[in-house]
Amino acid sequence: MLTIEKLNEFGADTKEGLGRCYNNEALYLKLVKMIPAEKSFDNLKAATDAGDLDAAFEAAHALKGVLGNLSLTAMYDKSVEITELLRNRTQMDYTPLTTELLSMRDELAALCAD
Amino acid sequence: MKQFVQASRQKRRVLVVDDEMINRELLEAILALNYDVTSASNGSEAMDILNSMDEPFSLILLDLLMPQMSGFQVLEACKSDDRLKKIPIIVMTSEKSAEVRSINMGASDFIPKPYRMPEVILARCERIVELSEEKQLIHSIEADPVTGLYVSSFFFAYIRRMLSNMRLAMDAAVIRIEGLERIRRQFGAKESDCVLQTVADLISRELIKTKGLACRTADDEIYVYCRHKTNYEELLGNMQRLLSQAFPTYGLRLQAGVFEKADKTVPIERWFELAGAACDNIDENDLTHLYNSIEVPRRISGKLLAAELQTAISENRFTIKFETCCTLDSGSPSPVSVQAKMVWNHPVLGMLEPERYMPPLEKEGVLCQAEQFLLRETASLLRSRIQGGARPLPVWITCSCARTLKAELPRIEAQLPDAPGIIVPLFSEEALACDDEAADILNSLAQRGYQIAVDNFGSGNTNLKTLAALPVSILKTNASLAASAQTPEGKKAVGLTLQIASALGVKAVFGGVETEQQLEALRALGCTELQGGLFSDGKELP
Secondary structure (H helix, E strand, C coil): CCCHHHHHHHCCCHHHHHHHCCCCHHHHHHHHHHHHHCHHHHHHHHHHHHCCHHHHHHHHHHHHHHHHHCCCHHHHHHHHHHHHHHHCCCCCCCHHHHHHHHHHHHHHHHHHHC | CHHHHHHCCCCEEEEEECCCHHHHHHHHHHHCCCEEEEEECCHHHHHHHHHCCCCCCCEEEEECCCCCCCHHHHHHHHHCCCCCCCCCEEEEECCHHHHHHHHHCCCCEEEECCCCCHHHHHHHHHHHHHHHHHHHHHHHHHECCCCCCEEHHHHHHHHHHHHCCCCCCEEEEEEEEECHHHHHHHHCHHHHHHHHHHHHHHHHHHHHCCCEEEEECCCCCEEEEEECCCCHHHHHHHHHHHHHHHCCCCCCEEEEEEECCCCCCCCHHHHHHHHHHHHHCCCCCCCEEECCCCCCCCCCCHHHHHHHHHHHHHCCCEEEEEEEEEECCCCCCEEEEEEEEEEEEECCCEEECHHHHHHHHHHCCCHHHHHHHHHHHHHHHHHHHHHCCCCCCCEEEEECCHHHHHHHHHHHHHHCCCHHHHEEEEECHHHHHCCHHHHHHHHHHHHCCCCCEECCCCCCCCCHHHHHHCCCCEEEECHHHHHCCCCHHHHHHHHHHHHHHHHHCCEEEECCCCCHHHHHHHHHHCCCEEECHHHCCCCCCC
């Protein structure tokens, strides 16, 4: 079961995240649980693999938004990194970055599933 | 009051537009405290909701980056829709460049992502909603409901605001609708409102177009502040034609007086006084007239006079003259008293008799200032005469405000030990009409030995109850009675006056006697006290 402590271990700033929810723990956890299902993760991967940097930027940007709002700090920082590179449509191999982000997603998914 | 209004209101509605469910849920949780939240997950859904809303939304929170219809497109769509453009929009974005762009497109504020603390978001929303509601309130009170033109207070406020940056030549005009009052009386306010509305529309189209303001005044005149033009006669001609087409049987005629190139060198209120004066001078066959400072305005403006009063006093523009009052007791007229009158030597309007300037000053509420001055000057004159050994006759002085007189008494009585007796206050009906305080003052004056005289008896609204209740000792009639003393009706009126005076046990004085014929007619009717130009050329204190 997902708990605040587990999220803290995971690297989230739960204090800040809870703050945004008026300290409504149930709401916060409910929203965090929605993250693994976010389509933007897969969209991002597919887009970068295909070289469609416009679509990739949109996906990265969307992720940045929700990750930031829930203060999932480690994932947020990674998404910021990707977003900034994509903002300038930097031509590079995004695979290492996206893989890392997606594995963090999977880790979170596991936490939520328990 | 504000708390009462807020408490009695239902929760305001907010629309949240964001393609991310997490964001929608978060915002909903934050806002639900104060608002009724509806969500849309994309732009088209948002527009559908907005276009079909029954209860209006007080606020829209709009995410900018959305697929298909972007936030900017929604912003654009809202601000160009008459009904929706009033709803304030807060955009949500983490892009700095988007912030400025959205403000320029009409967004009221922006909330960055990730969101701030909920209290901050709530406070910002509250503030934006409040500002928007206040703005709408102003819009609803700044305009006159019939014509849609401004109410005069806002009109002047906006002109003042525009003046500081105004580089264009602007004119001030007064538009009158001749016949409007007649239409109102004949057909009712609904019809006259219709006319007013039509004229207001015509003015907006022909005179204001892109730059300018107009307002409707309490007298159903329309003040216009518009770009300088040289073809008013033509424009008014068009308007007149259209007005006559719209109301063919009403016989309405438009009139426009224009004060050209109105600017800061003349006070704003005065612009419209001058334009109004120009309106007064419109020729028979014209519709318009431009203000010309060399022309003498036929109408005397109270506001102008009131503003100039103190200057006139300090510049010695007033001359005091004395009209003798005679008694016929000994056969031929012999002086028993005089009335002090002030003539105003006005630089533009010429010599103004009291009958011309006193009513406008009274309307503006400053007549007592002039009377106070007259009282003081007369007292000084009397004092120096007395000190020189003369025994002056009693002097009557008009008084429209008992309070003013009361305030002056200490000074008067110090200067003139015989004041009750030498000074006779001549009260207008307004002075008597008002209140208990006036009655108290009059009673105490009578007790101290003052004679109380009532001016214009029988020609105004003299209240019989008041007359019976107050310690009046003299009734004075005005010129209208003397002038008609030779007619049957006039004779009757004079007779009645004498009877009333006798019943009250007071003296009746007939003023405004100018000719020998009037004198004889009045004498024949039994009048004994007469006053007027016939008895003196009204120069010096006898």
